[in-house]
Amino acid sequence: MLVRHLVLAGCSALALACSSTTGGQDGTRSDDVTNVSQTPAKDQSIGNCWLYATLGWVESLHLAHSGEELNLSESYLTYLAAFTRITTDEFVFDPRGEWNTGDFFGQGAELVTRYGLMDESAFIASEATLDRSARQERANEAIIRALAPGGALDTKEKRRDPRAVRAVLDAAYALPPEIVDVMTKTFGEDLARTRHDGARLPAEGFHDPAKMVVAKLADGHEVTLDEAMGELDPAREVSSVRDRKERRGPYAWRRVELEDPGARDEAVLRLKKTLNAGFAVPIDWYPAFDSMRMPAGSFHAPVRGEGGWHASLAHDYEIELPGGRVLAAGTPVTDAALLRETLAPTSTIKFLRMKNSWGREIGPLGARGYTDAMWDYLMWEFSRARIDYDEKKVEGIALGAVVLPPPSWDGATH
Numbered sequence: 001m002l003v004r005h006l007v008l009a010g011c012s013a014l015a016l017a018c019s020s021t022t023g024g025q026d027g028t029r030s031d032d033v034t035n036v037s038q039t040p041a042k043d044q045s046i047g048n049c050w051l052y053a054t055l056g057w058v059e060s061l062h063l064a065h066s067g068e069e070l071n072l073s074e075s076y077l078t079y080l081a082a083f084t085r086i087t088t089d090e091f092v093f094d095p096r097g098e099w100n101t102g103d104f105f106g107q108g109a110e111l112v113t114r115y116g117l118m119d120e121s122a123f124i125a126s127e128a129t130l131d132r133s134a135r136q137e138r139a140n141e142a143i144i145r146a147l148a149p150g151g152a153l154d155t156k157e158k159r160r161d162p163r164a165v166r167a168v169l170d171a172a173y174a175l176p177p178e179i180v181d182v183m184t185k186t187f188g189e190d191l192a193r194t195r196h197d198g199a200r201l202p203a204e205g206f207h208d209p210a211k212m213v214v215a216k217l218a219d220g221h222e223v224t225l226d227e228a229m230g231e232l233d234p235a236r237e238v239s240s241v242r243d244r245k246e247r248r249g250p251y252a253w254r255r256v257e258l259e260d261p262g263a264r265d266e267a268v269l270r271l272k273k274t275l276n277a278g279f280a281v282p283i284d285w286y287p288a289f290d291s292m293r294m295p296a297g298s299f300h301a302p303v304r305g306e307g308g309w310h311a312s313l314a315h316d317y318e319i320e321l322p323g324g325r326v327l328a329a330g331t332p333v334t335d336a337a338l339l340r341e342t343l344a345p346t347s348t349i350k351f352l353r354m355k356n357s358w359g360r361e362i363g364p365l366g367a368r369g370y371t372d373a374m375w376d377y378l379m380w381e382f383s384r385a386r387i388d389y390d391e392k393k394v395e396g397i398a399l400g401a402v403v404l405p406p407p408s409w410d411g412a413t414h
Helices: 049-066 074-088 105-115 134-147 162-172 177-187 225-229 261-276 336-341
Strands: 003-005 009-011 213-216 222-224 254-257 281-285 310-320 348-355 370-374 382-385 393-396 399-404
Touching: 049 074, 049 105, 049 213, 049 225, 049 281, 049 310, 074 105, 074 134, 074 162, 105 225, 134 162, 213 225, 222 225, 254 261, 261 281, 261 310, 261 399, 281 348
Parallel strands: none
Antiparallel strands: 003 009, 213 222, 254 399, 281 310, 281 399, 310 348, 348 370, 382 393
C-alpha cells in the first residue's frame, strides 16, 4: 500500500485511502437530525480504515441497543486481517509491489464472524485509553520487513506456513504470552478453528456476535450481530483483481455500489431511511485532499488533486426540504412528518456527515472527529481509480458504495 502524505496521510486505491491526525475530545454522539448513537472517533495509524468503519458500526449498533459503550480492538482484527491475507497469499501486494492493508466492510464482517470481537483492553492493554495505535504502526513496519527479500516471509512457501506467519505477527505486535496462549487454545496454532468450526470464545475480554442483539425488527425478531453480518455470498464477483467480500442472509447488511445511475436514487433513498431510523451506514468514498477546506476539514466540489478510496461511517446529513426549509445537520429532528419529507424525491441533500478515523482535532464545530462532504462533491463525476487491486482508471462519482440493511429491517428499532 502506498501511503500518500497529503494534508492527512492518505492511503491508496484498494487500500481505501486511510489517514490520520492526532487528538482527543468529545464523547458519544446521539443528537443530530438522525439520532445515531456513536462511540468516540479514533485515529488510524495505517491503511485499515475499513476496520475502523466496521467496528464503529458494531459499536454504534451495540450502544444504541444496550446503552453500553464498547471500545473494541481494531488491532485484534488488523492482526487477523494480516494473518489471513498472508497465509492465503491473496492480494498481499498492491500494483506497486507494496504490502497491502486495504479491504472492505465485507472482509471486516468475515473476520468478526470467524474470530469474534475483543476489547482493546484485553488485546493491547497499554492502548486501551488511546485514540491512535502506535503498536499497529510498528507491527506494519515489521510485516513489511518480513515480506521483503531476505525476510522471514519473502516466499510463497513461507507465507503459506501459518505457524511462521503467526511467529512474525506475534513478535510484530509484541503480544504477551498469555494472549498468544488464549488465541492458540481458542483457534489452534494455525488459527484454523474458527467460530464457523465451533470455536468457543473465552468469556473474558471477548464478545460473541451470536449473543449480541443489535436491533428489533417490526415482526419482533431480535437480530444478532452474526445475523446482521450474514455470510460470504458464494455468487459474488471474484477475480484476480477483485473480491469485495459481499454478504448474504435474510438480515445481512449488503454493499450497494453507486456507479449505476439507475440504481443510485434507490440506494440514496435507503441510505436516508437507514439514517433516519438511527442506524449508522458504512460507506466507501474518495477524499481528494485539494478539495478539503480547513479548519473543519470538509470536502467541496469539484474533486481536485490526489486522493484515494476511504471507508467511513455515515452519521447524519443536512437537507433542504420541498418548499425550501433546511434541516441542519447536528440539530435534533423528532417530527415524523419532517423526517418523511426528507424522503421526498424533491428534497436535496446538502452534505453528508461521516464519523471518520482521522482523529478528533479536525471536524465541524461541535463534531470533532467527523467529516462533512458536500453532496455535489460526492456526486461529482471524475476519472478515478476503480476500487480494485489493479487500480484501473474509470469515470465515476466520489461516493463509491454504501452498506445497507435488507428490506427485512424496514421498521427496525433499537
